[in-house]
Amino acid sequence: MAEIETEPVITIGLNTGETDYDYSMAELDALCEANALAVVETVTQNLNRPVAATYFGSGKVDELATIVLDTGATMVVANDELTPSQIRNLEAVVKVPVMDRTGLILAIFSNRAQSREAKLQVELASLQYQMPRLHTAASQRLDQQTGTSAGGGFTNRGAGEGQRELNRRVLQRQINHIRHELKDVNKAAETKRQQRERVQLPNVALIGYTNAGKSTIMNALIKRFGVNEDKQVMVKNMLFATLDTSVRQLQFDDAKKLLLSDTVGFVSKLPTTLVEAFKSTLYEAANADLLVQVVDYSSDNRDDMMTTTMDTLHEIGVPDLPMVTVFNKADLTETDYPFRTGDDLIISANDEASINLLVDVIxxxxxxDYVTATFLVPFDKGDVVSYLNDHASVLATEYEATGTLIKAEVTTIDFHRFSDYLVEDRDSANN
Incomplete structure (x- = not known):
């Protein structure tokens, strides 16, 4: 398999005193790598705030231009979202395209999008990002990387205000068209969600920082408990390997069932346009019965990653739901595993005992809220027996003269639903 050709870039960042500055710069390097960009040099400056015109101070901008020449870098990538004028002014000095963090993440999302919904969401976010940047070279470059229908053809076609306004109207029409298409896609997705909800199975959502191992954990669970074992999800050691929420049904050895969803990973400074665009994709997390936050335990930045996850959940409106925290990749450390402390687990997704512990906690x-009860179901109520076999954990079945005697663990809803068939003297439910 041919290696992907990388492009040499210089990353730049402004340290204004944030405690997570080093982490965010390391994350920027990882984002570059995820988009086939090879970081050949990093240039930083300590300032209280960005310079309005050029992000860096003038002396540092001149230094950056020299480093670009010396390294042969073909692009500069900034750790923050830049204004159109900052991009334009920087490019005038360094003589290569400048891309900010938001543009980089949008490019990665565009390259990863597979489903029609994900592609539309990314294109919508990209067009909204481009709107104030129509006249910059970085906008044109983003068009080329993301493949949006706006294209570079409209960018830089004319220098006049009239041409920019024409381009703006074209983009706005495209934005409106994509929003209309997304409504149709979301309607279809909503129908599928309603069908799943009618089954009344609990929903467990895997959430967390991108590349923490959510998909690996999901595949381990699917392999052992999946109703369709062949429906595993893609796993790749890169940021944002997949953008689509995958939902699979699991059935455990005691016949209990649930829906497990693997959501898009988070990253710090996730662009607002993408957060808005992917709200529908994160529906599964917002409506879960239990959130399983997956954290890369081998990372020195795991605390920052957890903060990023919680901040993103609040930003997209996910309520405070029951949560367990799974510190994954313990096999890359010297820590003993699997280990549990309260609702925190230290595991390795590749370890069977770890998966067993996770399943027990889930x-x-x-x-x-399940209760154990015994039901005597008349023979002419075969639909009730079928329902209990499909939706309850049946512990024992006997056949008596008047019907089928079933001892099962059931939800409180089903306990009351089938109360007419309860055998009181053999009922072991706690009620």
Whole structure:
């Protein structure tokens, strides 16, 4: 398999005193790598705030231009979202395209999008990002990388205000068209969600920083408990390997069932346009019965990653839901695993005992309201017997003269739903 050709770039960042500055710069390098950009040099400056015209101070901008020449870099990537004038002024001095963090993330999302919904969401976010940047070379470059229908053809076609306004109207029409298409896609997705909800299965959502191991954990669970074992999700060691929310049904050895969803990963400074565009994709997390936050335990920045996850959840409007925290990739450390402290687990997704512990905790949380009861179902109520076999954890079945005797663990809803068939003297439910 041919290696992907990389492009040499220089990353730049402004340290204004944030405690997570080093982490965000390391993250920027990882984002560059995810988009086939090879970082050949990093240039930083300590300032209280960005310079309005050029982001860096004038002396540092001149230094940057020299480094660009010396390294042969073909692009500069900034750690913050830049204004159109900052991009334009920087490019005038360094003589290569300048891309900010938002543009980089949008380019990565565009390259990763597979489903029609994800592609439309990314294109919408990209067009909204381009709107104030129509006249910059970086906008044109983003068009080329993301493949948006706006294209570079409209960018830089004319220097006059009239041409920019024409381009703006074209983009606005495209934005309106994509929003209309997304409504149709979301309607279809909503229908599928309603169908899943009618099944009344608990929903567990894997959330967390991108590349923390959510998909690896999901595949381990699918392999052992998946109703369709072949429906595994893609796993790749890169940021944002997948953007689509995958939902799979699991059935455990005791017949209990649930829906497991693997959501898009988070990253710090996630562009607002992308947060808005992907709200529908994160529906599964917002409506979960249990959130499983997956954290890369081997990373020195795991605390920052957890903060990023919680901030993003609040930003997209996910309520305070029951949550367990899974510190994954413990096999890359010297820590003993699997290990549990309260609702925190230290595991390795590649370890069977770790998956067993995770399953035990998930079942403990999700099925805590189940009760054990014994039902005597008349023979002419075969639909009730079928329902219990499909939706309850059946512990024992006997056949008596008047019907089928079933001892099962059921939800409180089903306990009351089938109360007419309860056998009181053999009922072991706690009610």
């Amino acid at each position: 079942k403990e949380k999700v099925f805590k």
